[in-house]
Structures are given as C-alpha cells and as structure tokens.
Amino acid sequence: TQLLEQSPQFLSIQEGENLTVYCNSSSVFSSLQWYRQEPGEGPVLLVTVVTGGEVKKLKRLTFQFGDARKDSSLHITAAQPGDTGLYLCAGGKDNFNKFYFGSGTKLNVKP
Amino acid sequence: DAGVTQSPTHLIKTRGQQVTLRCSPKSGHDTVSWYQQALGQGPQFIFQYYEEEERQRGNFPDRFSGHQFPNYSSELNVNALLLGDSALYLCASSLEVGGSYNEQFFGPGTRLTVL
Numbered sequence: 001t002q003l004l005e006q007s008p009q010f011l012s013i014q015e016g017e018n019l020t021v022y023c024n025s026s027s028v029f030s031s032l033q034w035y036r037q038e039p040g041e042g043p044v045l046l047v048t049v050v051t052g053g054e055v056k057k058l059k060r061l062t063f064q065f066g067d068a069r070k071d072s073s074l075h076i077t078a079a080q081p082g083d084t085g086l087y088l089c090a091g092g093k094d095n096f097n098k099f100y101f102g103s104g105t106k107l108n109v110k111p
Numbered sequence: 112d113a114g115v116t117q118s119p120t121h122l123i124k125t126r127g128q129q130v131t132l133r134c135s136p137k138s139g140h141d142t143v144s145w146y147q148q149a150l151g152q153g154p155q156f157i158f159q160y161y162e163e164e165e166r167q168r169g170n171f172p173d174r175f176s177g178h179q180f181p182n183y184s185s186e187l188n189v190n191a192l193l194l195g196d197s198a199l200y201l202c203a204s205s206l207e208v209g210g211s212y213n214e215q216f217f218g219p220g221t222r223l224t225v226l
Binding site for chain 1: 153154155169219
C-alpha cells in the first residue's frame with residue numbers, strides 16, 4: 001500500500017504548456033521532498049518543504065506543501081523538453097530519514 | 112567532491128543465488144539508506160545504517176541484510192534471490208545533524224536482474 005498517491009501517473013504535453021502534479025496522502029508528514037529521476041539514474045532532489053502552507057519556487061517550478069502537511073503539489077510553468085523525467089514525491093515521518101515515496105509522475109515534454 | 116557511488120552498475124543472477132551490492136556515500140556523510148525501485152514504481156525503503164548499526168528497517172524479509180563499515184561505506188546483501196527481487200537498488204547518503212530531516216543524495220543505482 002502506497003502512503004503517497006501521485007497523479008497523474010503519465011503526462012505528455014507540448015513545450016510551453018503549464019502543468020501541475022499532485023501528491024496526496026491521508027498521513028501527516030514532517031517533511032515533503034520532490035525529486036526528478038531520469039532513466040538509468042538515481043533521483044535528484046529538487047526541493048524540501050517542512051512547514052504547512054509553505055511555497056517554494058525554483059525558477060519555473062513552484063512547490064506547495066498543504067496546510068495540514070498531508071499533500072503537496074508541483075507546478076511547472078512553460079514546460080521545456082529538459083523537464084522530461086519521472087517526478088517523485090517523498091514524505092518523511094520521523095527523525096531518521098525514512099522516506100515514503102509515491103509511485104511517480106512520468107512527464108514527457110514534446111518540442 | 113565525489114557524490115554517491117554504487118557498484119556494480121548492472122548485475123545478472125539466477126534464482127537462489129546471493130548478491131552483494133556496494134555503496135560509497137558522499138564525502139562527509141555518515142548515514143546510508145538503501146531503497147528498492149521496481150520498474151514503474153517509486154523507491155521502497157529497505158533499511159538505513161548509521162554508526163555501523165541498522166537503525167531503521169522497511170517491510171523487507173530477512174533475506175535482505177546489510178553492513179556499514181568504519182569509513183561509512185555500505186553493502187546490501189540479498190540471499191536466496193527471487194525473480195521479484197529484480198529491480199534498481201538505490202543507495203542514498205546523508206549527514207546526521209539531529210534535525211527533523213536530513214537531505215539525502217542518491218547514487219545512480221545498481222540494476223539487478225534475476226533470471
């Protein structure tokens with residue numbers, strides 16, 4: 001059973017479009033991380049959010065942690081082919097780095 | 112500054128065999144976590160090592176065991192391999208600073224195929 005559910009599972013869009021990826025749970029997390037993973041590589045950390053309602057921006061990417069710390073979203077503005085990859089959210093529940101990953105959203109941005 | 116390294120890159124084994132995967136953490140890191148990522152899925156936490164002890168464990172059978180050495184590098188051992196053990200095995204390292212979370216850095220993984 002996945003503690004974190006991500007949606008959509010797959011997303012194929014044209015370059016320049018906007019998109020939002022969701023990460024939902026019925027559990028409360030102490031922290032929420034977003035990663036991007038490319039084929040044959042390990043996940044690369046994009047951002048960590050720890051406060052309910054927190055919003056962080058990383059260039060064209062905007063991350064939000066839900067007020068109740070149970071959900072998160074990732075919004076990409078004007079997507080580019082270089083954004084293509086598997087986006088994973090991971091929730092931390094204790095002090096020892098045990099993270100629960102969602103199953104990921106596979107994004108394909110077509111030129 | 113070397114990041115997290117893992118070896119081997121790829122490995123093919125047959126059912127019933129045993130395998131050992133290796134991980135060197137990022138320089139300055141003292142904590143190593145292992146994850147299993149099946150095709151099309153997110154990583155699943157196997158266990159974490161800190162100060163050469165297993166500190167946390169996920170929902171994996173005892174066939175999965177590990178070790179951490181004094182230089183903080185780590186090994187993952189899997190005995191009596193099953194077809195379902197085929198996956199990408201990821202190692203992540205972090206520095207324990209006693210906060211509510213510590214940033215993890217992942218290695219490129221070892222792709223294990225069990226035939």
